[in-house]
Amino acid sequence: MLTMKDIIREGNPTLREVAAEVEFPLSDAEKKIGNDMLEFLANSQDPEKAEELELRGGVGLAAPQIDVKKRMIAVLVPSMDPENPDVPEFSGVLYNPKIVSHSVQDACLGDGEGCLSVDRDVPGYVVRHARITLSYQDETGETHKVRLKNYPAIVVQHEIDHLNGVMFYDHINSKNPFELKDGVLILD
Ligand SMILES: CC(C)(C)[C@H](NC(=O)Nc1cc(F)cc(F)c1)C(=O)N(CC(=O)NO)CC1CCCC1
Numbered sequence: 001m002l003t004m005k006d007i008i009r010e011g012n013p014t015l016r017e018v019a020a021e022v023e024f025p026l027s028d029a030e031k032k033i034g035n036d037m038l039e040f041l042a043n044s045q046d047p048e049k050a051e052e053l054e055l056r057g058g059v060g061l062a063a064p065q066i067d068v069k070k071r072m073i074a075v076l077v078p079s080m081d082p083e084n085p086d087v088p089e090f091s092g093v094l095y096n097p098k099i100v101s102h103s104v105q106d107a108c109l110g111d112g113e114g115c116l117s118v119d120r121d122v123p124g125y126v127v128r129h130a131r132i133t134l135s136y137q138d139e140t141g142e143t144h145k146v147r148l149k150n151y152p153a154i155v156v157q158h159e160i161d162h163l164n165g166v167m168f169y170d171h172i173n174s175k176n177p178f179e180l181k182d183g184v185l186i187l188d
């Protein structure tokens with residue numbers, strides 16, 4: 001079971017490398033890594049387990065963050081709908097994820113971003129695509145194509161960045177971290 005000690009932190013060169021495509025059929029090890037990453041997120045969002053295992057509440061994790069240089073990510077975006085609190089907004093282990101198209105409009109989180117691999121606050125708007133069309137393979141190798149917007153779209157873009165050695169603060173305007181062009185959607 002993964003815990004925070006398995007997550008590499010900034011300074012580790014792996015976070016700045018480009019991860020390799022995953023070949024199908026997956027090895028049992030690759031399937032286990034994917035399941036372990038999703039389990040980590042679920043544990044991190046369970047108050048008891050998060051406290052017991054000292055986990056930061058995570059919504060996404062990319063394999064390079066556990067020092068595995070493969071193009072696989074796990075996402076677990078909790079429901080924002082109090083009517084259906086137990087149905088995640090977007091959840092799964094995505095292999096070879098790829099943004100195949102995106103909106104002209106950009107978006108950012110009003111509170112900026114953090115990262116499980118970054119143990120410090122880096123203030124500033126992280127401008128991303130507001131909506132994306134995402135292609136990925138599931139663990140059987142079947143290709144899926146989904147359109148995402150709002151928070152799930154931000155999470156997936158943050159995780160795909162990790163597969164390309166990009167950190168969230170690379171997107172922050174160093175001269176004026178809170179500068180925004182017209183038309184950028186601020187998500188709260
Ligand atoms: C860095 C950290 C603050 C831990 C961030 N967590 C987060 O946003 N918490 C959260 C949000 C919820 F809506 C429900 C919940 F249960 C917990 C996170 O997991 N990530 C993922 C990461 O570091 N991946 O590499 C950072 C986010 C910043 C924008 C998208 C992902």
Ligand SMILES: [Zn+2]
Pocket residue numbers: 114115116117158162
């Ligand atoms: Zn991150």
